[in-house]
Amino acid sequence: MSKRMTLKTLATLGAVAMGTLLMAAGAHAQQKIKWAHVYETSEPYHTESVWAAEEIKKRSNGKFDIQVFPASTLGKETDINQGLTLGTVDMIISGPSFAARTYPRFGIAYYPFIFRDGDHLIAYSKSPVFQEMVKEFREKTGIQVTAYTYYGARHTTAQKAFTNCAGMKGIKIRVPDVPAYRATPEACGANPTPIAFAEVYLALQNGTVEAQENPLTTIEAKKFYEVQKAIMMTGHIVDGLTTQIAPQLWNKLSDAEKKIFSDVTQEAAVRATAKIKTREAELVDEFKKKGLQIVQVDRKSFQDAVLKNKPLTGMGFTQSDFDKIQAAK
Secondary structure, X not given: OHHHHHHHHHHHHHHHHHHHHHHHHHHOOOEEEEEEOOOOOOOHHHHHHHHHXXXXXXHOOOOEEEEEEOXXXXXXXXXXXXXXXXXXXXXXXXXXXXXXXXXXXXXXXXXXXXXXXXXXXXXXXXXXXXXXXXXXXXXXXXXXXXXXXXXXXXXXXXXXXXOOHHHHOOOEEEOOOOHHHHHHHHXXXXXXXXXXXXXXXXXXXXXXXXXXXXXXXXXXXXXXXXXXXXXXXXXXXXXXXXXXXXXXHHXXXXXXXHHHHHHHHHHHHHHHHHHHHHXXXXXXXXXXXOOOXXXXXXXXXXXXXXXXXXXXXXHOOOHHHHHHHHHOO
């Protein structure tokens, strides 16, 4: 009896131990995460996302295995934004203009000439007014914004040079399908045409549109300089990208894990921002060497047209938010 009892006890203890091991293994099972964006593999938004993915894996002791999907491989920007809600992607880097379709207050960051420069945009991303927006956006959608990266000042490329707002009249120009992006060309009488980001090069090449607007670094990465003759330094929007985490991921993270994701994505944003600023400073001369015409424009003519034809409140934004953003330092 004693021997049988001993064997039975050992068997029971063994089963308990095995169950404990299996539970521990399950608790530490690697979680696969999809991180999507529309940018090229050469761009800092991608290279720093890959760095962040590895860093999160390291700091979480291998718990999170993040695969970064670049260059619209998981869909256009609209698709990946919807994917956060549908559960088809877990993280994205995207302009908050797309999030503004659900939460319009974000869209004020795209009101033309609202930011003085990249430093002002980053100051806004750390300001109380932006943190208030992030909280309201999360409460409405469940999506958490963890970081803001400087994307660059948007300039206009075209087949023909122009020097002021009037010179843009009648031009068929590709812009993202967002009211604030359309504001400047519409104010100047151009014909803004939404085309998916991945299709812009071909549209310029075959003449579907004559012009487009993007930061110098994107003009380089997407090789738009090959199918355009002039770059007008309009600087009409100082643009940024947000790192966003889907509710199905964010809500399951512990406080310590949320800190890891926030810290690492913010560090990646700082790294990417520095690279973009450096590259912007170099590109004007490089484009000149490639034979492009670099045109300094009368920026006030664009600003005046926007204020007259696309006033802030007419686009659904508030003077209060505008004033708070202007005060950000």
